[in-house]
Amino acid sequence: MSAPAPEPRGVLHPRLPQGEFRHERRPPGAVLAGLIEHYWFVAWDLRGLPPQTQETLPHPSVHLVVEPPQARLYGVHQGRFVRVLEGQGRVFGIKFRPGGFRPFYSAEVAKLMDGSLAARDLFGAPAERFEAEVLAAADMDAMTAAAERLLLAHLPAADANVERVAGLVAAIASDRSITAVEQLCERIGLNARALQRLFKNYVGIGPKWVINRYRLHEAIAQLQQGQAADWVELALSLGYFDQAHFIRDFRALVGCTPAQYARRLQSTG
Structure with missing residues (x-):
């Protein structure tokens, strides 16, 4: 069993006042450890409760985020990130190490600052298979395994x-x-x-x-x-x-x- 994740820095409201909220992390495998900081998963259940706002001051990292309607890559976000949580939902993400996304992207990472890119535009059809696997996964271990398969299949040269x-x-x-x-x-x-x-x-x-x-x-x-x-x-x-x-x-x-x-x-x- 993995150890509990440390309290993530930059989260402005560490505890939601109502409902259920879950946050997990997994480390990457040895081959990807130089490029990936961790995989993360959040889930919430606010059914029957009012929507709640979660705010963060993001780190200087690129994330690949899987949630409907599509998986997307997000560059460094300069301002406060605000997300309204309602109903029931879950999100899986890959947090690249600072600098770790550059070998996959093969371009200046600042081009993605405050912006995003569809994962399929970078990884092609395998990104769509990865997205489907994550959305159908029963637990975070299965999501993490799907992420490792995608990234290892596109492993860039050492930099x-x-x-x-x-x-x-x-x-x-x-x-x-x-x-x-x-x-x-x-x-x-x-x-x-x-x-x-x-x-x-x-x-x-x-x-x-x-x-x-x-x-x-x-x-x-x-x-x-x-x-x-x-x-x-x-x-x-x-x-x-x-x-x-x-x-x-x-x-x-x-x-x-x-x-x-x-x-x-x-x-x-």
């Missing part, structure tokens, strides 16, 4: 830049001291313009955006854990020069100030 980029994004996500593009340039030995090109080509968006997104993920995680109370201290710890800039960025993405968000968490906790 050293994938690991290079994925390592940089992982460092940004885990190291709170990385707050400026210049720090990444020093780490990898590239100038800012070359680093920008590398990220747009492989991640689908620039490094400054990635840094900002993960610092806001950190802020949200702290608020959800009830840790943050001093907004000036939190802003400075995340690399902001002042509290006002931090609050402005937070409101623009989350739709409210950090204090308002903290109060909403307390009222629904």
Whole structure:
């Protein structure tokens, strides 16, 4: 039996107030581990209940998502992703590692930013078979097996830049001291313009955006854990020069100030 998935970062409402909601993850097989972060599955049952809104601040990753009416590939989403859940439903997805989609796509991943592409336009008829298998699957293990068959059948040639980029994004996500593009340039030995090109080509968006997104993920995680109370201290710890800039960025993405968000968490906790 697989271990429970850790709480996903960037989810603004970790628990729905009513109904049933399930979220599972599975790791990829060894051959795909350098390209795929994980497979994911969400299901909800709100029959007889009012619709509920789920909001997330997406990660810098491409996803292949299977749900009617068709399977689609989604590029990096810059803003807040809002989805209204109602009735009963389920969705299966493949989360590519940052940079991991580029070898399959063979084009600048930034072309998909805030956009999507039908899976069949990239993978052809096998994508339609994959979609049918996932929609008919009884459990996530069967869905994951179908995803592995599709991806292994289209396995691209090795690309050293994938690991290079994925390592940089992982460092940004885990190291709170990385707050400026210049720090990444020093780490990898590239100038800012070359680093920008590398990220747009492989991640689908620039490094400054990635840094900002993960610092806001950190802020949200702290608020959800009830840790943050001093907004000036939190802003400075995340690399902001002042509290006002931090609050402005937070409101623009989350739709409210950090204090308002903290109060909403307390009222629904």
